[in-house]
Amino acid sequence: MVQIRLTNTRTRRKEDLVPIDPANVRLYLCGPTVYDRAHLGNARPVLVFDLLVRLLRHEYGDGAVTYVRNFTDVDDKINAEAQRRKALGSPLSLEALVTERTEETIAWYHADMDALGAMRPDHEPRATEYIAQMIEMTRDLITRGHAYEAEGHVLFDVRSFPDYGKLSGRSVDDMIAGARVEVAPFKRDPMDFVLWKPSTDDLPGWDSPWGRGRPGWHIECSAMSAALLGPHFDIHGGGIDLQFPHHENEIAQSCCAHPGAGFANVWLHNEMLQVEGKKMSKSLGNFFTVRDLLDRGVPGEVIRFVMLSTHYRKPMDWTEAKARDAERHIEKWFFALVQAGYTRRMVEILKEGGVWTPMDAVVDALANDLNASGALAALHEFDLNGTAVQLAPFAASLDLLGFVSDWDEIASIARMGVSTVGEHPAHDRVAALLLDRQEAKRVKDFASADRIRKALEGVGIQVQDAPGGNYSFTLPADFDEAVLDKLDL
RNA sequence: GGUGGGUUGGCGGAGAGGUUACGCACCGGAUUGCAAAUCCGUGAAGACCGGUUCGAUUCCGGUACCCACCUCCA
Numbered sequence: 001m002v003q004i005r006l007t008n009t010r011t012r013r014k015e016d017l018v019p020i021d022p023a024n025v026r027l028y029l030c031g032p033t034v035y036d037r038a039h040l041g042n043a044r045p046v047l048v049f050d051l052l053v054r055l056l057r058h059e060y061g062d063g064a065v066t067y068v069r070n071f072t073d074v075d076d077k078i079n080a081e082a083q084r085r086k087a088l089g090s091p092l093s094l095e096a097l098v099t100e101r102t103e104e105t106i107a108w109y110h111a112d113m114d115a116l117g118a119m120r121p122d123h124e125p126r127a128t129e130y131i132a133q134m135i136e137m138t139r140d141l142i143t144r145g146h147a148y149e150a151e152g153h154v155l156f157d158v159r160s161f162p163d164y165g166k167l168s169g170r171s172v173d174d175m176i177a178g179a180r181v182e183v184a185p186f187k188r189d190p191m192d193f194v195l196w197k198p199s200t201d202d203l204p205g206w207d208s209p210w211g212r213g214r215p216g217w218h219i220e221c222s223a224m225s226a227a228l229l230g231p232h233f234d235i236h237g238g239g240i241d242l243q244f245p246h247h248e249n250e251i252a253q254s255c256c257a258h259p260g261a262g263f264a265n266v267w268l269h270n271e272m273l274q275v276e277g278k279k280m281s282k283s284l285g286n287f288f289t290v291r292d293l294l295d296r297g298v299p300g301e302v303i304r305f306v307m308l309s310t311h312y313r314k315p316m317d318w319t320e321a322k323a324r325d326a327e328r329h330i331e332k333w334f335f336a337l338v339q340a341g342y343t344r345r346m347v348e349i350l351k352e353g354g355v356w357t358p359m360d361a362v363v364d365a366l367a368n369d370l371n372a373s374g375a376l377a378a379l380h381e382f383d384l385n386g387t388a389v390q391l392a393p394f395a396a397s398l399d400l401l402g403f404v405s406d407w408d409e410i411a412s413i414a415r416m417g418v419s420t421v422g423e424h425p426a427h428d429r430v431a432a433l434l435l436d437r438q439e440a441k442r443v444k445d446f447a448s449a450d451r452i453r454k455a456l457e458g459v460g461i462q463v464q465d466a467p468g469g470n471y472s473f474t475l476p477a478d479f480d481e482a483v484l485d486k487l488d489l
Numbered sequence: 490g491g492u493g494g495g496u497u498g499g500c501g502g503a504g505a506g507g508u509u510a511c512g513c514a515c516c517g518g519a520u521u522g523c524a525a526a527u528c529c530g531u532g533a534a535g536a537c538c539g540g541u542u543c544g545a546u547u548c549c550g551g552u553a554c555c556c557a558c559c560u561c562c563a
Contacts, residue, residue: 009493012493029563030563031563032563033561033562038563039562039563041562041563042562042563043563044563045563046563072561075561076561077561165492168492168493168558168559169492169493170491170492170493170558170559171491171492174490174491174492174559175491175492175559193561194561216561217561218561238563239562239563240493240494240557240558240563241557241558241562241563242562242563243493243558244492244493244558244559245558245559245561246561269563270563271494271495271556271557272556272557272562272563273563274556279556279557281562309501309502309512310501310502311502311503313494314494314495314502315494315495315556315557317501319501321500321501321513322501325501325512325513328513329512365503365504368504371503371504373502373503373504373511374503374504374510374511376502376503376511376512377502377503377504377510377511377512378511379511380511380512381510381511385528441522444522446522446523449522449523450522450523450524453523453524454524457524462525463524463525464524464525464526465521465523465524465525465526
């Protein structure tokens with residue numbers, strides 16, 4: 001058994017993970033607000049937690065982990081989209097349009113995260129399914145003196161919770177001093193935040209003791225984690241941008257509603273994603289979704305590789321160079337496995353044979369605060385020349401890291417049929433030119449042979465000789481056949 | 490202004506108080522008609538200034554620079 005160590009934001013230290021109940025390790029990840037396609041940054045916490053869950057299942061057993069990730073389906077951006085569709089003349093009700101939008105977004109999210117090899121959580125609660133629990137928790141917080149009603153709103157009283165600000169290392173007084181936000185006049189303290197707010201007739205709403213309204217953002221995670229994991233569980237996480245205010249407010253709500261329970265033992269936060277050294281933003285033109293990358297032909301395994309190559313607590317820079325590098329490694333690894341005879345059936349046989357054990361170096365690296373980069377380094381050092389049995393530790397490591405969703409598909413990812421790209425119309429003409437080259441090589445006219453190859457390389461066609469007088473070539477995906485007419489041969 | 494984090498070889502990127510990270514690139518060798526690919530191997534670092542220590546890139550303090558959060562963006 002390997003001791004798993006994680007950096008706990010709450011204590012700012014790397015600590016041994018000691019599960020509350022080793023037979024049921026419980027995690028909660030703050031999931032997406034389902035108003036649009038997931039961008040690349042959204043994928044990072046999902047992959048971090050996916051890796052963590054895989055490691056926990058490996059160490060504690062498949063059935064000994066409960067992983068919850070919510071969908072936030074109450075949100076102004078969702079309402080705005082629903083209202084836009086209504087304005088465009090949709091016959092559906094506003095509630096139906098909201099549901100339509102969230103359903104389609106959730107389906108996209110599932111498809112995109114599946115493509116990255118991220119396992120579905122055990123529970124994926126939606127905020128709209130837990131409104132009753134949120135109302136109950138809000139009422140409870142009022143009863144206990146931690147919340148108050150004002151002008152149709154219910155607000156959490158931060159001064160009633162002395163530990164407020166502890167997670168993010170802020171004091172309420174400091175934050176007020178530097179605050180740039182306009183403060184609603186009915187707040188007792190500028191830092192008080194909304195548990196419940198009123199809805200107008202043109203917005204979704206639910207009946208409550210405080211009138212028709214909707215919940216504040218933070219209360220959903222407190223209510224859903226308590227409902228599915230209990231008031232005290234092991235690990236809670238998300239992007240570092242959620243540390244404040246979202247997680248701070250969750251702690252305040254949950255700890256005040258369940259005094260003495262403890263809430264989450266370990267807080268795990270991943271750093272942000274950048275693109276080519278800059279923050280990803282629509283205004284810089286470097287904003288893209290996971291689907292954009294997949295549609296461009298970047299395999300999910302490659303995206304996963306790049307994500308795992310930087311430690312989760314450091315800012316990660318997505319670059320084209322990294323994607324190319326990752327693709328070469330993935331292809332090389334899968335190629336070696338295909339050559340060793342790896343298929344779904346082969347993996348079953350290896351598992352039955354008791355040799356399906358990941359490399360110690362990989363498990364040790366992951367156990368050390370999810371050092372995925374270190375795990376990849378261990379994989380680089382593995383000798384890929386061997387039989388299926390000899391490669392089993394390597395393959396099981398790839399499996400643990402979540403790189404393989406279907407062993408019968410690895411051949412296509414390794415691009416085994418390198419010589420052609422689909423049914424490109426230029427294929428036969430290029431093949432004819434290369435036949436000339438083969439003839440030139442046969443009669444030792446190397447000058448002509450090299451001229452043909454150089455000419456083809458000049459228009460982007462890579463030609464490689466292989467043993468036995470064979471050759472292969474690769475046509476660029478966007479190859480324009482017309483350039484063949486202008487070749488200088 | 491407040492809070493948190495970072496600064497490693499040409500580039501990317503880890504761990505560890507003393508022993509090769511690793512990958513890419515480069516260079517040398519093997520192989521090849523030549524390329525490509527592959528295999529083997531060499532070299533190359535720790536922002537700056539102090540302190541602790543027998544010894545620090547790794548711990549502590551300061552300086553500079555960078556980033557994030559403080560705005561319902563993961």
